[in-house]
Amino acid sequence: MDHGGSLGRARALFPFAPEPFVDLSTGINPHSYPFFQLPATALTRLPEAARLAELTGIAAAAYDAPSAAYVVAAPGTQILLPRVAAMVKPGRAAVLGPTYAEHARAAKLAGHGVAEVADFDALADFDLAIVVNPNNPDGRVVPRGRLLDLAGRLNAKGGLLVVDEAFMDVGPRAESLAGDAGQGGVVVLRSFGKFFGLAGVRLGFxxxxxxxxxxxxxxxxxxxxxxxxxEYGIAALADHGWQEAMRERLAGEAARLDALLSRFSVPVAGGTPLFRFIDFAGAPGLFRALGESGVLLRHFTERPTVLRAGLPACQDEWLRLETALAGWAHSRHDQAEEARS
Structure with a gap:
């Protein structure tokens, strides 16, 4: 299953593209938390329980959970998905979609029959309900009040609401359910690698x-x-100054990307400050043209008019994206002229 970020797949799709690729196919922050020298013991000794307790305490404060007792640290949220789905005995699960495909796969692994539903209210009819909030790839946000109401209805019948807040670090934090995690019937997932740009660290909560x-x-x-x-989790989650400055930077760069896409008549229909959501008839041609220029967007086989664009990492990448967009627009203009003649 393609999730973006695979340069091997990009090379297979576009074997003659110039390299290195400008990889805009993920929602990972291109400006990572600063690297630092790890203590040798982080590599030579087994992790200490006290250090894990420190991490969960800092994570609880960062995400507004009641305390560390409400926090589970894991090697990435991906590994949590089937384990959380298995908290409910096999039954009927629903994912509010379209969204990240791994939730449906994980629920099936846990023995559930899985449906994707577009109607939020329909989730109350299932045993396990999964909502990505903000949603990937369109950035849709479900208000906290509606989620709490759904959680109460599910909990009353022994069900469970799972809210994946992988992009809530750059979303409307007032809509987060992290502070409500103790009420029962709710599991909130938080990704570390996306906002901090350290996906390879493999850490989630x-x-x-x-x-x-x-x-x-x-x-x-x-x-x-x-x-x-x-070590990276403890340092980054406690660094509130870096986090606030980064949120401001990402918001500015998302606005810059919107303006650039608009110049070439590419409509932005939503997203978050880490990625922009594009939905228009010309999406397949745009994906192909940019890919052949070495600029990789995220496309969706089952939704051919949809693309997701992450943020360029540096000025050179911004220029390569602009050049690729200009080439695509010029080619499109020439094709329109030929059709008219």
Missing amino acids: ALTDTATAARLTGDFGPWAVSGPAL
Whole structure:
């Protein structure tokens, strides 16, 4: 399954494209948290339980969870998906879509029959409901009040609401359910690598009631989070100054990307400050033209008019994107002229 970010797949699709690719196919921050010298013990010793406790305490404060007892640290949220789905006995699961495809796959692995629904209210009829908030790839946000109401209805019948807040670091934080994780019937997932630009660290969190958190932590056993991941998580989640400055920077760059796309008549229909959502009839041609120029967007086979564009990492990448867009627009103009003649 293609999730973007695969340069091997990009080379297979566009074997004659100039390299290096400008990879805009992910929603990962291109401006990573600063690298620093790890203590040797992060690599030479097994991770200490006290260091994990420090991380979960800092994560609880960063995400507004009641305390560390409500936080589960894991080697990425991806590994949490089937484990969280298995918190509910096999039944009927629904994913509010279209969205990130791994949630449906994980629910199936946990034994559920899975449906994708477009109507939020329909989620209450299922045993397991999954909402990505803000949504990937269109940036849709479901208000916190509606989510809390759904969680209460599901909890009353032994069901579970899973809210994937992978992009909430750059979303409307007032709509986050992280602070409500203790009420029962809710699991909130938070990704570390996307906002901090450190996807390879493989670190993520589940925020939930203390009993569920203890069960998930016990399932992982000791040393689930690597020493380097602990060090980066502790440093980055506690660095509030960097976080606020980065949110402001990303908002500015998202506006810059919107303006650039608009210059070439590419409509932006939504997104978050980490990615922009494009939906128009010319999407297949744009994806192909930019790919052949070495600029990779995220396309969706099942939704051919949809593209997602991440942020360029530097001025050279901005210039390459602008040049590729200009080439596509010129070619499109020439094709229109030929059709008229």
